[in-house]
Amino acid sequence: MTVKAKLEVKHKGLTFQDLFLKLAHFWGKQGCVLQQPYDMEVGAGTMAPETFLRVLGPSPYRVAYVQPSRRPADGRYGENPNRLYKHFQYQVILKPAPAEIQDMYLKSLEAIGIDLRAHDVRFEEDNWEAPTLGAWGIGWQVLLDGLEITQFTYFQQSGGIELDPISVEITYGLERICAFLQDVESVYEIRWTEDKSYGDIRLAEEQQLSEYSFDRSDAQALRAEFELHEKESRELLEGWKHLEGNVGAPTIERIRYPLLAAYDHCLKCSHLFNLMDARGVISTTERAALMARVRTLACRTASAYLEQSAEAKSGVRG
């Protein structure tokens, strides 16, 4: 009898943090750089420079990282068991995409404890598009017994630029996967560690940030901030255009030129846009216009970044 009691105490499935670790371990072995989350607000792992910029240009790259992703409009004051202001994505980029990538991905599911023969895993059409990034790709959502657990995409374009080689992006929805593994009904019940729940760690953040973005943010201030960041990004991009030198004749000025800062400001704009959207102060027309403004920054950064990285590779002269 005591044996049975012990079995009941033993919880099912990986803890939230073990899930991160297992995935990191798996993808590390596939030659991925194990990056850390980008230190700014982003709506998705795709927006982090480790994806958005790295997929541009010819250099092979493999990277994996957790990315906290903020989507203010999805906040539910911590009251909905499945929807979050902020969730965690596990983001993997393989450039170029290897031919056996689907199998590789399925092995990663086995690595986190999913028995592929006892579950219904399938790839269902779902093409991905990020209009504010000028990015789109072809792929699927991966369903595990009907639950969307991963977005699997062959990038075709990023920053308005046709990609060559093609990168594959694998984005795991960590809360969903973990709730599945642990067989719990609410994300807040997920065991983050053996003695701390997801709710213990994150509930207050969900409550407060939902309250902020839906009810208390200062729409005028957000708008002003948007303008400010957009201006700075644009000016940096203008500066690049007028900088001395051209491709093939890189100078230290060009290599040091802060295009990455221009992109950071673009990311700020994107997040501010999301905040204004959640606050309900954007009309549909204005929405399209604001998105186009963010896209312009992203696309201009992408093409400047391509020039700069090509020059950096060719080495500094003079």
Place this chain on the structure above:
Amino acid sequence: MRAATKTSLKKARAGAGKAGASSKPGKRVELLFEIGVEEIPAGMLPRAVGELKTILEKHLAAESLNEGVAVETFGGPRRLTAWVRGLIAKQADVENEVTGPPKSVAYDNAGAPTRAAVSFAEKQGVALHDLLIVKTPKGEYIAAKVVKRGRTAHELLSEILPRVIHDLSWPRTMTWTGLEGARFIRPVRWLVGVLGGKPLKFSFGGITAGDITVGHRFLGKAEIRVRDFADYEKKLLANGVIVRPAKRMEKISRELESHIKRAGSGIRLHKDPDLLQLVTYLNEYPHVIEGTFDGEFLNLPDEILITVMRGHQKYFAMENSAGELVNTFLAVINLAKDPQGLVCIGHRNVLRARFTDARFFWESDQKCKLADYLPKLQRVTYESRLGSYHDKVERMRAIARWLAEQWFNLGMVQAHVADADRAAELAKCDLATEMVREFTELQGVVGGLYARAQGEAEDVADAVYDHYLPVGLDDPIPRNLTGCAVALADKIDSIVGCFSAGVIPTGSSDPYALRRAALGIVKIILDRKLPVSLSLTIGAAAKALLTHPPKKAVTPAQEAQVLEFLLDRARFVLREKHGYAYDEVNAVFRAGSEDLVDVEKRLRALKAVRKTKNFEPLAVSFKRIRKILEKANLPAETAQHVNVDLFEKDAEKALYAAVRKAAGKVSEDKRAGKYQEALDEIAGLRKVVDQFFVEVMVMAEDEAVRKNRLALLAELLREFTTIADFSELGGEERK
């Protein structure tokens, strides 16, 4: 392809004639061809399977390999397969005579070959002494008999198959190896090409074909060697893949049926043929499992439950004999079985989460009334130049009221102006609700459900619910008159508004689905037999656009453009859906197209009368009359008085008398809506018309007589083309 072979020409010469074949009945072989792909979107597969067959047949025909051949194609998420039986192993040899330069150029005076002859012989790959002299109308020329050796199917297919893959068309393709690489719907990962037991040599997108296929992801082996189709089908089945879609569909249907039986009496499947097809193409080894959900979710409307189950999860819903949903669902999984029931638990949990979301929306949306969402529509743009949905609603109200009033005045007692106004006011409110944001396909439906739950009049709630209908030509139209008014108002406002803003459908670009809106208008009018004047309705929409924001004036030219756009759709519907011939539709439209219900009535009469013996000959005469009048520069529409004193022949008098007599009867019948009787009456004129043309020379010397005869014909045409202009009938079907 034109390269002439230089070997053993003499042997091949045995053949005869200009392009004679010289092969004995060849050996027949079988081809197995498979394109292995990462998961192809299920919705695209049925079309792709059909296209694979056509393209393959086309290429085989181009190489004369198609005779007596049977091509079958199959498809599943990870593969497209072709099975070709009865292929000729080798093409027949073909002998051709190729003409070269004139003899006078090819040989000098001494009869020795010149450079021209030498290079011609070289080019054709024949020896100088094998050159022939042929006589042509232009003189004597040298020629060579060239044999094009038949190539083997093995060689040809190695060239054809990559082209077949390339030629398959998809809505949107991708590259997986880079910009210079191949394009397809998803990455191609393996290729099988086996002809008569031997692997073919070809490649596509960097993949080399062979005789190795791949089994089910989880139920099969990753490498399976195959000899022919029978072997392939058998081995794949053993490896978790049912190759033929028909067999997969049959398996699903059978299993669905057995679950239904076990569920007990009165329980049946909520029918969904599209879903059955979809799951057939979503799974390589379909298996049906059954799950249940908490019965308290059944308090949500069926529409919402079904949308969640079907649209998002692709589950079949079950209902009792009263048509009410029960708390059971059937899911199709891509596994042979679910022994531990884990898959079932997973699906059940997902469904619960989805239903919980839906219930949350259902409750939180209704914390305020549907009408309270109206101000929020000010923030939802319809089209930048046409303002918000709030503006659109104001215009829809004006048009719907106008329509209802028209109908009421015409004695349609169900027409209710206040209801039409209220329904139009509420129609778009659900666009601001959480439920529609989550389930966009339920727009209208959600509004209707909320309206009903909140105690709006049933007539109004149903109208809100239905007003997007019909979406396709096979869809039902709104169930009540108020719904028809709101649906018409919504659609005509979209069309007139967009045309006035210059957003006019071209080719494949129709972002506001205006063609669909126009088809919807036509279908509602025809199916419900509504008295709607197209041009007045366009006018009402134009007026609404002027008096309500954006207060935009619509030009007469734009109104005419909209009318033509609607009529064009109407012609299409009458041809494609009602089965009228091209010329019948044209004939009837020429006699007036303002009232589509009347148009349809006239068409029906015309179609019936057309089969009678007098009709077609009469139509020919009418065509002749129109030509005569056109030639005389005297259109039938210009009034001319007939002077009986100027008649010379009996046939003229007889015709005139017959016309006068019939005209009275015809206009009487027409007024009474008895089109068929009227047309019969007209058809009865055949004899006198024929006689007229036998006896009377229209273009008489005497100008007065001639003009009088032309006037008689003009009157004939004028009187009897008000139902349909018969001169349009017959001749070529134009598209």
